[in-house]
Every structure is written in C-alpha cells, then in structure tokens.
Amino acid sequence: MSVQYAYDGSFPGVLCALCASLGEKERPFGIVxxxxxxxxxxxxxxxxxxxxxxxxxxxxxITTVMGRHVRRTLVRAFLSDLPGRELRLYDYLAxxxxxxxxxxxxxxxxxxxxxxxxxxQVTVEAHRLTGLARFARVDEGLLLALMEPRHLILxxxxxxxxxxxxxxxxxxxxxxxxxxxxxxxxxxxxxxxGPETTRLLNSIPVEEGQDIYEKMWRRxxxxxxxxxxxxxxxxxxxxxxxxxxxxxxxx
Amino acid sequence: xxxxKKLQILGAAAKYDVSCSSSGSRxxxxxxGSGNGVAAGICHSWADDxxxxxxxxxxxTNVCIHDCAYCVNRRSNDIPRAAFxxxxxxxxxxxxxxxxxxxxxxxxxxxxxxxxxxxxxxxxVAKKLxxxxxxxxxxxxxxxxxxxxxxIRQAGLHADRISVNIELPxxxxxxxxxxxxxxxxxxxxxxxSSAIVENRxxxxxxxxxxxxxxxxxSTQLIVGATPENDHQIVRLSEGLYTNYGLKRVxxxxxxxxxxxxxxxxxxxxxxxxxxxxxQADWLxxxxxxAAGEILDDRSPFLDEEMDPKSAWALRNMHLFPxxxxxxxxxxxxxxxxxxxxxxxxxxxxxxxxxxxYDDLKKIGVVMKRAKHFLTVxxxxxxxxxxxxxxxxxxxxxxxxxxxxxRQLSLFPA
Numbered sequence: 001m002s003v004q005y006a007y008d009g010s011f012p013g014v015l016c017a018l019c020a021s022l023g024e025k026e027r028p029f030g031i032v033x034x035x036x037x038x039x040x041x042x043x044x045x046x047x048x049x050x051x052x053x054x055x056x057x058x059x060x061x062i063t064t065v066m067g068r069h070v071r072r073t074l075v076r077a078f079l080s081d082l083p084g085r086e087l088r089l090y091d092y093l094a095x096x097x098x099x100x101x102x103x104x105x106x107x108x109x110x111x112x113x114x115x116x117x118x119x120x121q122v123t124v125e126a127h128r129l130t131g132l133a134r135f136a137r138v139d140e141g142l143l144l145a146l147m148e149p150r151h152l153i154l155x156x157x158x159x160x161x162x163x164x165x166x167x168x169x170x171x172x173x174x175x176x177x178x179x180x181x182x183x184x185x186x187x188x189x190x191x192x193x194g195p196e197t198t199r200l201l202n203s204i205p206v207e208e209g210q211d212i213y214e215k216m217w218r219r220x221x222x223x224x225x226x227x228x229x230x231x232x233x234x235x236x237x238x239x240x241x242x243x244x245x246x247x248x249x250x251x
Numbered sequence: 252x253x254x255x256k257k258l259q260i261l262g263a264a265a266k267y268d269v270s271c272s273s274s275g276s277r278x279x280x281x282x283x284g285s286g287n288g289v290a291a292g293i294c295h296s297w298a299d300d301x302x303x304x305x306x307x308x309x310x311x312t313n314v315c316i317h318d319c320a321y322c323v324n325r326r327s328n329d330i331p332r333a334a335f336x337x338x339x340x341x342x343x344x345x346x347x348x349x350x351x352x353x354x355x356x357x358x359x360x361x362x363x364x365x366x367x368x369x370x371x372x373x374x375x376v377a378k379k380l381x382x383x384x385x386x387x388x389x390x391x392x393x394x395x396x397x398x399x400x401x402x403i404r405q406a407g408l409h410a411d412r413i414s415v416n417i418e419l420p421x422x423x424x425x426x427x428x429x430x431x432x433x434x435x436x437x438x439x440x441x442x443x444s445s446a447i448v449e450n451r452x453x454x455x456x457x458x459x460x461x462x463x464x465x466x467x468x469s470t471q472l473i474v475g476a477t478p479e480n481d482h483q484i485v486r487l488s489e490g491l492y493t494n495y496g497l498k499r500v501x502x503x504x505x506x507x508x509x510x511x512x513x514x515x516x517x518x519x520x521x522x523x524x525x526x527x528x529x530q531a532d533w534l535x536x537x538x539x540x541a542a543g544e545i546l547d548d549r550s551p552f553l554d555e556e557m558d559p560k561s562a563w564a565l566r567n568m569h570l571f572p573x574x575x576x577x578x579x580x581x582x583x584x585x586x587x588x589x590x591x592x593x594x595x596x597x598x599x600x601x602x603x604x605x606x607x608y609d610d611l612k613k614i615g616v617v618m619k620r621a622k623h624f625l626t627v628x629x630x631x632x633x634x635x636x637x638x639x640x641x642x643x644x645x646x647x648x649x650x651x652x653x654x655x656x657r658q659l660s661l662f663p664a
Contacts, residue, residue, distance in 0.1 A: 107600040108610040131295040135350045164287050213346045223263035225299035228506050228520050234301025
C-alpha cells in the first residue's frame with residue numbers, strides 16, 4: 001500500500017524523505033511538509049526524521065552519480081516552494097535512477113520537464129530580484145530590503161548581495177514567509193520570524209519622501225521614458241505588477 | 252542650481268541614448284568598497300516606454316557647442332541648460348547604487364568648451380568613482396568625438412565600456428545635419444578598438460596589466476531621420492562588428508525633436524522598422540547570418556510584415572525541409588520559429604529520444620512557423636505543412652504587429 005511521507009519542511013528533511021521513498025518499490029502517495037500535512041484516508045502516514053548527515057550523504061551521491069546539474073535542478077525546484085513539488089522531485093529522481101544520468105537530457109519527458117521547469121522559474125525570479133530588490137536606509141545606516149517573491153529565492157540571491165555590498169550593513173526580508181537575512185559586514189545571520197523581524201519591519205521610516213535619493217529616483221524614473229514610445233504592456237511583461245508593492249519607483 | 256533640478260534636466264536629456272546594457276564585465280568588489288560587475292548584466296527597472304533601466308543614464312552637461320539638427324541639445328535649441336560637478340555625479344551614482352536602483356553609471360555629455368575639456372570631466376568622474384569611492388560597479392562612458400587619444404585611453408582604464416555614437420549612417424547625412432565629419436567619429440572608434448585588442452594581448456602575457464574597457468565598445472544609429480535604406484544600415488553594422496570588433500550596435504527610431512525642415516515630419520517614431528533592424532542584427536550576431544543574406548540591392552528594405560529570418564527562409568525554400576533529428580545546429584538556427592534556446596534544447600534532447608511534434612512544442616519551438624520547414628523521419632511534421640508558398644507566407648506574417656487596433660495600444664499618439 002502506498003504511503004504518505006511527512007517531513008519537517010526543510011531541504012535536508014525532503015532529502016531524507018526522498019531517500020526513504022526511493023528505497024521502496026511503490027511510488028508514494030505523497031510527500032508533504034508538516035505545515036501542509038493532512039491525514040489521507042487511504043494512505044498511512046510515515047513521519048520522516050530529519051537527519052542532516054543522511055541528507056548530506058544522499059546529496060553527495062546524487063552529485064557524483066547524476067552530476068552537478070541535477071543537484072542544482074533539485075535545489076532550485078525545491079526552492080520553488082510550490083505545493084506538490086516533492087512528488088515531482090521523487091518522479092524525477094526515480095526516472096534518473098532507472099534511466100541513468102543521461103535521463104536529465106530527456107527535456108520533454110513528463111518526469112523531467114516539470115522539475116526543470118520549476119527550477120527555471122526559480123532561476124528567473126532570483127535573477128529578476130537581484131535587480132528589483134530595493135534597499136531603504138533605516139536606523140543607524142542599515143539598508144533594508146523587503147520583498148514578497150513567489151519562490152523562496154532569498155538563499156539564492158544572498159550571495160550576490162554579499163559580493164556586492166561586503167562593506168555595508170544590510171538586511172533582506174521575505175515578508176510573506178517571515179524569513180530574512182542580515183549581513184553585518186563580516187558574516188550573514190538568518191532572521192527567523194520573531195521579535196527581530198518585527199523590530200526591523202518597524203524601523204522603516206514611516207514618513208514617505210524623507211530620503212532625497214528616493215525622491216530623485218522616482219522623478220528620474222518618470223523622466224527617462226520617451227513619451228512617444230509609451231508601452232505599458234512591455235513594461236509589465238518584464239516587471240510584473242506583483243513586484244510593484246516594494247518598488248520605490250512604482251509604489 | 253541644486254542636484255535635484257540638475258538631474259531633472261540632465262537625466263531627461265539622456266533618454267534618447269538607447270544603450271543601457273550592463274553586461275560583459277566581471278569585476279569583484281574592491282576591498283572596503285561597494286559594487287561588482289556581473290557578466291550577464293542586470294536590469295533594475297523598466298521605464299514606462301518598456302525599455303530596461305540598468306544604469307543611471309545621464310548627461311554630464313547639456314551645454315553643447317555643436318548644432319546637430321536631430322539632437323535635442325543642439326546649440327540653437329532654446330532649453331534650460333545645466334552641468335553637474337564631478338562630485339555630484341559620484342554622489343548620485345553611489346547613493347542610487349546602494350539602494351540597488353542601478354547597476355552603475357552611463358555618462359554621456361554635450362560638448363562644453365571643447366572636446367578635451369568635456370572628455371576630461373567624464374574621465375575624472377570614472378576615476379574618482381573607482382579610486383575614492385572604491386566603486387566596483389559598471390561604468391559606461393561616451394568618448395567625445397575629437398578628444399585626445401590620451402584622455403580616451405585613460406577613460407578606458409576606469410570604464411567597463413566606451414562608446415562613440417555614429418548616429419547617422421552615411422557621411423552625406425552627417426554633413427547635411429551636423430558640423431561633424433566622418434573622421435571625428437570613426438577615428439576614436441578605431442583607436443578604442445585597437446586599444447582593446449592590444450590590451451587583450453598584453454593581459455595574455457601579464458595578468459596584472461590594467462584592463463581597458465573590458466565590456467568592449469558599442470555605438471548607436473538613428474533610424475528614419477535620413478534617407479538611408481536598411482541594406483546600408485545592416486551592411487554598416489556588419490562592418491562595425493567584423494572590422495571594429497564592436498559588442499553592440501543600437502538602433503534608435505527617430506523621435507522628432509525639432510521642426511527643422513532638413514528632417515522628415517513623422518507622425519510616430521518608426522518603431523516597427525527599428526524592431527526589424529534589431530532582429531536582423533540578432534541574426535548576424537547569434538544566428539550566423541551575413542548582411543548580404545538578409546538584404547540586397549534589389550530589396551533594400553526589411554519586410555515589415557514578417558521577421559527577417561522568415562523572409563530569408565521564404566526566398567530560400569530550396570534549402571528546406573530539414574530533418575529535426577539529423578540537421579546540424581547551424582541549420583536548425585535558420586528555421587523560422589526556432590531560436591537559439593530551442594535549437595540548443597533540440598540538440599540535447601534528440602540524443603535521448605526521437606522528437607515528436609509535441610516534444611518540439613514543449614521545447615519552445617513556434618510550430619506555426621517551424622512546421623513548414625521540418626521533417627521527422629523523412630515526413631513532414633503535419634499534413635498540410637510545406638504547402639504552397641502563399642499559404643506558408645500567411646503563417647509567417649506577424650499579425651499582432653500589423654493589426655491596427657493593437658498598433659494603437661502599442662504606440663498611442
């Protein structure tokens with residue numbers, strides 16, 4: 001009888017769940033995080049304990065046997081943070097197990113295409129937000145960026161901003177998920193939802209238009225467009241409206 | 252005049268420069284400083300005209316000793332004038348950059364006093380940003396025609412990219428509308444190009460040699476202000492890519508900025524023509540096409556109804572159909588409806604499996620166009636594809652661009 005695996009929602013957690021389920025003959029009924037967990041009528045639930053060592057070894061094996069590209073696809077598809085991605089990861093890995101590492105090149109296969117597509121969406125959004133993230137100056141010279149990305153892209157874009165602003169103190173917060181990252185000019189710190197996040201969120205200047213550079217940027221943004229070429233459709237295609245909430249120039 | 256007012260004047264005055272690319276340079280953040288170069292480039296916003304904003308694009312000054320008829324900053328135009336100081340631009344760049352508004356600075360200028368004086372200001376901005384602000388982000392400087400070789404060389408040591416705008420595609424037009432000569436533009440362009448080549452050689456032997464304009468050189472042509480045809484423009488671009496090693500040629504649909512009777516009166520800028528020229532440019536840079544394949548003297552203008560690759564394919568039906576399973580990558584690239592990405596995907600995926608119609612669709616091929624040019628195992632992809640030319644042509648026409656109702660929403664008056 002096919003079972004449903006419940007894991008803690010973390011990446012090592014899902015790796016342990018995948019590792020366990022791939023050892024069984026039957027395709028699992030589901031792999032769900034505790035957050036989304038609902039008892040299934042027909043499938044018994046197997047809780048998965050997260051074991052970092054086991055997850056690490058599993059990932060290493062995937063990398064050596066299947067290649068770095070598969071590892072990258074796996075990580076990114078998981079960061080899509082969309083429901084149902086775990087079972088797609090299972091199908092992907094099960095297919096690669098049977099077909100061998102070349103299976104990843106079956107771009108249109110129903111076990112491969114959806115996972116590669118998820119990974120691509122995540123890559124696209126991460127790249128987009130390296131451009132669309134907006135810092136505002138808050139207390140004591142701290143730069144703070146708020147965002148509500150569709151996918152969990154913070155771990156992907158953090159290294160970019162560490163490389164870019166190594167000498168600045170800055171923080172980024174994924175408002176929807178309540179997670180964030182703080183860079184103190186030496187090392188990154190994870191910010192979990194809690195009093196620290198609330199404090200940072202409250203430190204944003206309440207009054208708009210205090211920062212003269214924000215004001216100049218808004219005006220510049222208007223002036224740089226050629227009126228005879230107005231093209232709002234094109235603008236929205238590259239810069240979807242869902243990002244506008246945190247864009248200085250569109251807010 | 253305060254910095255806010257200056258940016259209003261000088262930022263707006265820079266909008267007719269098309270280039271905003273921040274790609275081609277990889278540079279780590281300097282110790283204790285801010286900013287790095289990302290090879291792929293990053294867009295930070297998109298303006299109301301749909302163009303990407305990657306750099307703070309501004310003029311140093313809109314004061315100009317020249318009187319070029321097509322230019323909004325021409326001497327005889329009665330507009331407010333302003334000039335930044337070197338420090339003001341540095342400050343703006345750094346503060347915008349810290350807020351992640353921009354990837355760097357694109358600094359152009361009218362010619363104040365003389366070419367050397369202006370070029371020196373631009374060079375000093377770049378130098379100060381690098382040395383004092385320890386800025387590692389992207390810097391694109393305009394080379395001012397007529398400036399001394401030494402100043403341009405110094406500018407290139409601090410900047411990622413340098414460009415000289417050709418603006419008008421032939422010397423005749425140049426003489427008609429400006430007080431510049433062809434040499435004023437082509438000379439610095441040639442010098443920059445050889446400096447880049449020399450620098451590349453030098454760095455082969457000595458890794459620590461300073462880099463000269465690592466993101467290369469670009470230029471811009473105005474389309475529709477003068478009577479040149481597309482064939483002349485495409486040939487010129489091809490020459491610039493092969494002889495001068497340019498990274499990019501930008502095309503700018505002419506937007507009337509004066510009532511000068513030497514200029515055509517256009518109701519709207521020729522945006523579709525500009526779009527087709529960009530497509531032709533892409534064919535030369537990424538698809539292995541030569542200018543002579545895209546256009547010739549008998550048909551000197553690009554077909555506005557369809558993209559230039561489709562037009563080429565229609566003229567060359569004897570080369571098709573090709574087989575999806577065995578055709579080399581270079582031939583796949585020439586099929587209408589197949590782009591660089593889908594051609595690459597086809598090559599990867601076909602080693603694993605025989606590709607079907609649905610596979611190609613999933614890969615991203617535009618089947619409406621491509622189906623007329625492909626076979627699978629010796630058979631046409633669909634019954635009814637590869638039909639008479641007249642019907643194939645119907646599938647190749649990009650209707651969306653010609654549909655008058657859409658045209659209205661795209662380019663309102």
